[in-house]
Amino acid sequence: MGMFWKFTGLFIVSIAIYIAYISRDTFDPESIRGKRVVVTGASTGIGEKVAYQYAKLGANILITARRENLLKQVVKKCLDLGAQSAHYISLDMQVINETGKLITEAEKTLGGLDYLVLNHALYSLELWDGDIEGLQALMNINFVSYVNLATKALPMLSESNGSIAVVSAGTSLFSLPGVIAHSASKQALNGFFEGFRLELNYKELNVSVTLLFLGGVATDHAIDLVQDRDMLAQFGDPDEAAAFIMKATSSKQTWAYYPWAAVRIPEIIHTISRDLCDIMMTNSFFPMLRMLKI
Numbered sequence: 488m489g490m491f492w493k494f495t496g497l498f499i500v501s502i503a504i505y506i507a508y509i510s511r512d513t514f515d516p517e518s519i520r521g522k523r524v525v526v527t528g529a530s531t532g533i534g535e536k537v538a539y540q541y542a543k544l545g546a547n548i549l550i551t552a553r554r555e556n557l558l559k560q561v562v563k564k565c566l567d568l569g570a571q572s573a574h575y576i577s578l579d580m581q582v583i584n585e586t587g588k589l590i591t592e593a594e595k596t597l598g599g600l601d602y603l604v605l606n607h608a609l610y611s612l613e614l615w616d617g618d619i620e621g622l623q624a625l626m627n628i629n630f631v632s633y634v635n636l637a638t639k640a641l642p643m644l645s646e647s648n649g650s651i652a653v654v655s656a657g658t659s660l661f662s663l664p665g666v667i668a669h670s671a672s673k674q675a676l677n678g679f680f681e682g683f684r685l686e687l688n689y690k691e692l693n694v695s696v697t698l699l700f701l702g703g704v705a706t707d708h709a710i711d712l713v714q715d716r717d718m719l720a721q722f723g724d725p726d727e728a729a730a731f732i733m734k735a736t737s738s739k740q741t742w743a744y745y746p747w748a749a750v751r752i753p754e755i756i757h758t759i760s761r762d763l764c765d766i767m768m769t770n771s772f773f774p775m776l777r778m779l780k781i
């Protein structure tokens with residue numbers, strides 16, 4: 488056997504061992520029992536499912552979103568599933584000076600905090616139309632409120648050796664036409680929280696930050712927006728995405744991708760060659776946008 492093949496074989500085996508190592512399941516469901524968890528954007532979609540994941544394992548839960556009637560239903564279901572306690576506070580994440588109420592409420596109802604799951608986001612599928620006020624509102628919701636909540640929660644989280652989950656998106660790693668404002672707000676999240684995590688390390692605060700890069704997930708909202716069956720077939724499952732978020736956060740992973748191939752492979756291509764990425768976007772994504780009449 489030639490030297491080349493020996494090295495190639497060794498290389499492939501090393502990669503396989505590395506992938507097996509990074510994807511091993513070290514999650515202990517018992518570790519969630521009695522933990523104090525805040526989930527934002529929890530009235531529908533992935534946030535709602537995340538609340539149920541923690542509920543099933545016996546956590547104390549505080550959820551938020553805007554719509555009180557939906558929050559009430561989610562709280563009830565959390566209790567039915569086995570949450571030790573479940574509360575809600577209705578908030579609009581666009582009004583930054585009000586968002587801190589969530590953390591005050593956590594202190595009051597939970598008496599501390601172990602997991603802060605930042606998940607809420609505004610997104611729609613449309614070409615940029617010049618709406619600057621809309622963009623500022625979107626940045627408040629998708630970015631500034633995240634920073635405010637993480638900052639306000641930090642004292643409680645450092646007391647508990649807690650964790651922050653930041654739900655970002657595949658479209659923060661490579662921009663997609665049709666969602667560029669959303670994409671820009673998620674890039675801001677990555678930029679802030681990657682460095683924030685390092686600053687916490689620098690200050691020797693034992694609070695983990697997990698950035699979760701989510702690709703398409705078949706939530707009701709996504710199904711409404713996309714409507715195309717073939718495209719939706721490639722989307723991830725909301726329950727699976729929620730379990731993934733909980734596990735990656737609890738094992739204090741720094742980065743996590745879901746669905747892995749749909750997010751990680753385009754990211755790698757984008758890193759290797761932005762030009763190649765452009766060509767792929769033009770050839771595969773433009774026809775999709777036309778089909779969706781955007």
Ligand SMILES: *[C@@H]1O[C@H](CO)[C@@H](O)[C@H](O)[C@H]1NC(C)=O
Nearest residue numbers: 581582583584585586587588
């Ligand atoms: C928050 O800001 C708005 C205006 O931007 C103001 O009307 C409101 O009173 C402020 N609330 C608090 C709690 O400061």
Ligand SMILES: *[C@@H]1O[C@H](CO)[C@@H](O)[C@H](O)[C@H]1NC(C)=O
Nearest residue numbers: 644645646647648649693694
């Ligand atoms: C946080 O971690 C430190 C170091 O391991 C430990 O001494 C402390 O008891 C932990 N605090 C909590 C609340 O778990």
Ligand SMILES: *[C@@H]1O[C@H](CO)[C@@H](O)[C@H](O)[C@H]1NC(C)=O
Nearest residue numbers: 647648649691692693694739
């Ligand atoms: C950080 O917190 C974890 C518990 O979540 C604990 O096991 C670990 O020892 C702590 N590390 C330091 C350096 O305090």
